[in-house]
Amino acid sequence: MFFAAAALLPFLVHASTPGPAADGRAWDGRTRTLHEWGTFVSVQGSDGIALDGLRHHDRDLPPFVHDLAKRGGILALQLKMETPVVYFYAPGTWRLDLDVRFPHGLVTQWWPTAQRVNEPCARGAEVLAEHCARVANLKDGFVSWGRHDDLVILPPDAEVELAPVAADDPWGFARAVASNPLRVARAVEEEGKPTRYxxxxxxxxxxxxxxDFALPLAVRVRTEERRVDERAGAVRRLGLDLTLARDSAALRGLFVIDVEGDLACFARLGDLAASRAEDLELALRPKADATAELAQAVAAELEHAGLFADEARAMARTWEHAWFGDEGLRVLYVLPSSLVERELPLTVSHGVHQAAGANAWDEAPPESIVRVFVARTEVLTPSKERVLRDTVKQRADGDAKAAEAIAAWGRFAEPWLARVRALEPDPTVRAAAEALLREARARP
Structure with missing residues (x-):
């Protein structure tokens, strides 16, 4: 999930449970339920090869979110895990522990306060040096809430004050879901000891x-063309080779999205059970119209995958206001649950539930867990790669505008510069790409 920088003054949110979705799937009001949605983001060259370097984010999170990156020393590899958002539903008060492991990665941001995050490395104990080395290499990450009864899922009708966000901040979209509010107790320490909560x-x-693990789909751009049709107007032609990893389950709900300036187009490609070629001819339309329609189509796909209707709309609305309209070619698809459970296993334990008006606490594990993760692959086209190479060449020749253009690449600077370095035959330009890449990697 990308969250836009606040453009308006923040305000306190007095939160009661939003009403149920007007239509579509919704919580039944009885079943103890956990739902999660999230995204894995990667970058590929036009040949379908994954590019390393996704480390930065181009839109800020709210200031209350905890950020491991502020400690420095984090390098990026193939993937950026974005947005995992977990919702809880229960008819009464529910206490539980929740643990998420990231065997091939590192948790870098979280909210509310977690009991442990990539710990015990952060405590700096010498005996844990081996574990800390693995964390530094983006392995064995995890985040845990609960442990000491400090994660409490409150009743559905509980009213709480939420941390402030701006009125137009997409964080608010994620909150516009009829889930239970929750409470976490954060220990405040003085001289290394908790003194209050x-x-x-x-x-x-x-x-x-x-x-740092491979997503199951490689997208090779075989052909690309833009032409103007007398009846259809601007048309985008794309020849794509979609290669599914041999050990992967089928992929659901593929979308191809292409944005060019103020115009955009998209196509739903359906499910993918085996590798195949796609030849597409898509009419470019005003970007606002195309992305609004895309948000509706993606929300329907997410609901079909198991999310409640308001959760699916929240996820799609967040993306619509964040990156649906960003320049470039990208492919979206729902990841197989087997991959999610392997790469991001989630465990819920020690659950106890107290019904409204009751005194007793009963053992209460979740009765339903649904996790829907989407892969977002940013794909470089051959024409885009030529633009990147030309820009680096101009920068090597001292062009100030080229330097500004490279600075505007933002979070994609590292993978794009790595691609230029790999493609460029001119040693001078290749050396310039390498120098710029070192500069990008040195930035916090």
Whole structure:
């Protein structure tokens, strides 16, 4: 999930449970339920090869979110895990422990306060040096809430004060879901010892990270063309080779999205059970129209995958206001649950539930867990790669505008510069790409 920088003054949110979705799938009001949605983001060259370097984010999270990156020393590899958002549903009060492991990655941001994050490395004990080395290499990350009864899922009708966000911040979209509010107790330490506790309230658990494992789909751009049709107007032609990893389950709900200036187009490609070629001819339309329609189509796909209707709309609306309209070619698809459980296993334990008006606590594990993760692959086309190479060449020749253009590449600077370095035959330009890449990697 990308969250836009606040453009308006923040305000306190007095939160009661939003009403149920007007239509579509919704919580039944009885079943103890956990739902999660999230995204894995990667970059590929036009040949379908994954590119390393996704470390930065181009839109800020709210200031209350905890950020491991502020400690420095984090390098990025193939993937950026974005948005995992966990919602809880229960008819009464529900206490539980929740643990998420990231065997091939590192959790870098989270909210509310977690009991442990990539710990015990952060405590700096010498005996844990081997574990800390693995964490530094983006392995064996994890985040844990609960442990000491400090994660409490409050009743559905509980009213709480939430941390402030701006009125137009997409974080608010994630909150616009009829889930139970929750409470976390954060220990405030003095001289290394907890002296008191402060309560944090939210409608969700959030975490984000960096990882190093392969997604199951490679997208090779075989052909590309832009032409103007007398009847259809601007038309985008794309020839794509979609290669599914041999050990992968089928992929659901593929979308291809292409944005060019103020125009955009998209196509739903359906499910992918085996590798295949796609030849597409898509009419470019005003970007606002195309992305609004895309958000509706993606929300329907997410609901079909198991999310409640308001959760699916929240996820799609967040993307619509964040990156649906960003320049470039990208492919979206729902990841197989087997991959999610392997790369991001989630465990819920020690669950106890107290019904409204009751005194007793009963053992209460979740009765339903649904996790829907989407892969977002940013794909470089041959024409885009030529533009990148030309820009680096101009920068090597001292062109100030080229330097500004490279600075504007933002979070994609590292993978794009790595691609230029790999493609460029001119040793001078290749050396310039290498120097710029070192500069990008040195930035916090």
């Amino acid at each position: 402060e309560l944090e309230h939210e409608r969700l658990l959030f975490y984000r990270g960096l990882g």
